[in-house]
Amino acid sequence: MTRILVPVDPEEPARTRSAIEQVVRMRRSDRVTVRLLRVQPKVSGHVAMLFNARELLELQLEAGAEDLQYAQSLLDLAGVPYASTVLVGRTAETIAMAARDYGCDRIVFGHDPPGVAGRIFGSLAQQVRQHLSASGDPHPQVIGS
Numbered sequence: 001m002t003r004i005l006v007p008v009d010p011e012e013p014a015r016t017r018s019a020i021e022q023v024v025r026m027r028r029s030d031r032v033t034v035r036l037l038r039v040q041p042k043v044s045g046h047v048a049m050l051f052n053a054r055e056l057l058e059l060q061l062e063a064g065a066e067d068l069q070y071a072q073s074l075l076d077l078a079g080v081p082y083a084s085t086v087l088v089g090r091t092a093e094t095i096a097m098a099a100r101d102y103g104c105d106r107i108v109f110g111h112d113p114p115g116v117a118g119r120i121f122g123s124l125a126q127q128v129r130q131h132l133s134a135s136g137d138p139h140p141q142v143i144g145s
Contacts, residue, residue: 001031005104005140007095007124008038010067018110019144020074026108027080034082035102036071038064039094061086092127099132099140109144 004026006019026032040060051059064086075082087094099107109125125142132139 001033002026002106003102003104004032004034005095005099005102005107006034006036006071007091007107007109007128008036008068008071009124010038010070012110013070015110015144016071017074019108020071020078020110022108022110022143023075024078024080026106027078032080034075034080035098035104036068036075036082036084037095037098038067038084038086039091040064040067040086040088041091042088057088060088064088092124092131095124095128096131096135096139099128100135104140106141106143109142111144 004023006016006023008016008019010016023032023034040063043056043060065084068084068086072082072084085098087098089097095107098104107125107128109123125144129142132142
């Protein structure tokens with residue numbers, strides 16, 4: 001069985017839709033398990049001072065759960081079972097860590113033309129590839145841009 005991680009960015013619904021379409025196609029030819037992942041960024045120290053640590057984490061997890069709803073609805077419509085996770089951290093590092101922790105065989109990013117930041121710093125998929133290859137461990141296949 002193939003374990004697939006799908007990172008979700010609510011600001012890129014076209015990329016999310018593309019990733020889900022890829023997962024649905026993969027499921028037609030292979031048994032897969034799907035884990036949706038939303039990485040919530042850490043907040044600045046100034047913002048963090050306004051909340052206690054537990055309250056801040058609860059707010060971030062709630063926001064992340066809301067961010068996953070679009071991808072969840074697409075998988076529900078396609079009849080694809082999934083699990084969802086919200087983590088807090090640096091996006092590329094956290095995606096790579098989650099893929100290792102969940103034993104994923106593939107990380108599926110949707111296709112979307114890179115913006116200016118992607119051209120300068122590399123796409124998120126490229127950044128995740130770098131984190132995975134730096135570990136030296138066998139790592140999942142990264143699919144998408």
